[in-house]
Amino acid sequence: MNNVDIFQAIFDNAIASIELGIEDYKLAKGDSSRYLSAVRNLFAGLLLLFKSKLAEVSKDDNFSLLIAPSVKTPYDIQQRPKTVGYYDLIKRLKEQEVNVDWEKIKDLHAYRNDIEHYFAPDSKSDSIVRGYIANSFLIIKQFLEKDLGYNPQECFAEDIWQEFLKDEAVHSAEIAEMVFEFDKLLWFSDDVEKLFLKHRCHNCNSDIIRVDDKLMQDAKDTSFICRNCGRQWIYYELAKEIANKLSQRDLWELKDGGTEIIGYCPECEEEMYCSIGEVCLNCGVRGPFECEFCGCEVPISELIIFSETGRCSWCEHQFEKIMEED
Known part of the structure; x- marks a missing residue:
């Protein structure tokens, strides 16, 4: 031996x-x-x-x-x-x-x-x-x-590892290490980092999602792992999971008269533009977006129209009326 x-x-x-x-x-x-x-x-x-x-x-x-x-x-x-x-x-x-x-x-x-x-x-x-x-x-x-x-x-x-995570001291240490690892990465914005920190694993609902590839410096190039069930994500997959969860929250907030949180991104064409921080979780493009005609801020619900025309829905409607009259 x-x-x-x-x-x-x-x-x-x-x-x-x-x-x-x-x-x-x-x-x-x-x-x-x-x-x-x-x-x-x-x-x-x-x-x-x-x-x-x-x-x-x-x-x-x-x-x-x-x-x-x-x-x-x-x-x-x-x-x-x-x-x-x-x-x-x-x-x-x-x-x-x-x-x-x-x-x-x-x-x-x-x-x-x-x-x-x-x-x-x-x-x-x-x-x-x-x-x-x-x-x-x-x-x-x-x-x-x-x-x-x-x-x-x-x-x-x-x-066995899940028994470790049930212990308050171990759980607190894991959370502190998660925050430390996240702070070392380059994020599109502080708001995006906070959304990732708050997210719970869709598979087991654990609040401990750690950086898996510690060699990377840019968040969008790294991978992540759930410390409870072992599920792994690349950045896009986890960002998409977060966007989907926020979209589900939209349904409840819209019923109460709120505004949408997740919408269409004019830059990368993914349903991952977030009103929290006005940034796309996927590509990092920053809002708000302004209508090329009236200069007003385009609501998140109208970004798909804006991506095609550069106009808000009202200006697009007026433009279509003018075109019909001609």
Whole structure:
């Protein structure tokens, strides 16, 4: 087994253990043995993630950071040498300047020991177990992203990742990261960016749609992904979905005497011109548009006429009357 395989084996075991822990919690429903298994597996998975980091850092040095202090021989997976214990693991991670919420790790470790050896009655309630499990979610997400360079959505099964997103701290972190990523892109306007930020996935109604291709600087050239269900879009597809949703809103607002939000774009000929910010979501052309005859602003409902004639509907009607008289 080569160095890459050793790291991958530890990492894969970490992910499997975390998934088992979350599955145990979902199935527990008051079963104390399930709660014990959930916390045990989740914490074991977290420690394995930490060990995978040490394996990555010391892979060119016979995995020296991974070996327990009492072991003097080079790491050999076939001999299954004893790896670093909890306290030395934390110490070595700190020496590598790994920044984790160590107080929460300390609390999780203490709680794991408590339910492993004592399991006091007040330690096994759903709310308490959920609290400790939730505390680990943000740590796992951030460690995967910042320290190991992985996308956590791609590491876990879809239903497991969705459990992460149910946690308020993870959800808030995802929203903050989404806003940060969107702000780095070049948009047609601030109003267009806000419409994208407010949009919910049509497939699952999630409010977390992240930038998928982080190499792009222009919003219209990038791709997006729903962090809940994994649905992907290129810019045009997501902009069209937003326009369609706003068009549905039109039906209700028009009934109440409002004006249309989405209309025909004279520039790209798509039904994606938006009155919010007066900009086309597809091509970025800016309004308002003025009638070439009377100079008045052309209503969004008349833009298809304007695109063909350069006139508003009233001026077009007058022009047709003149032509008929001639």
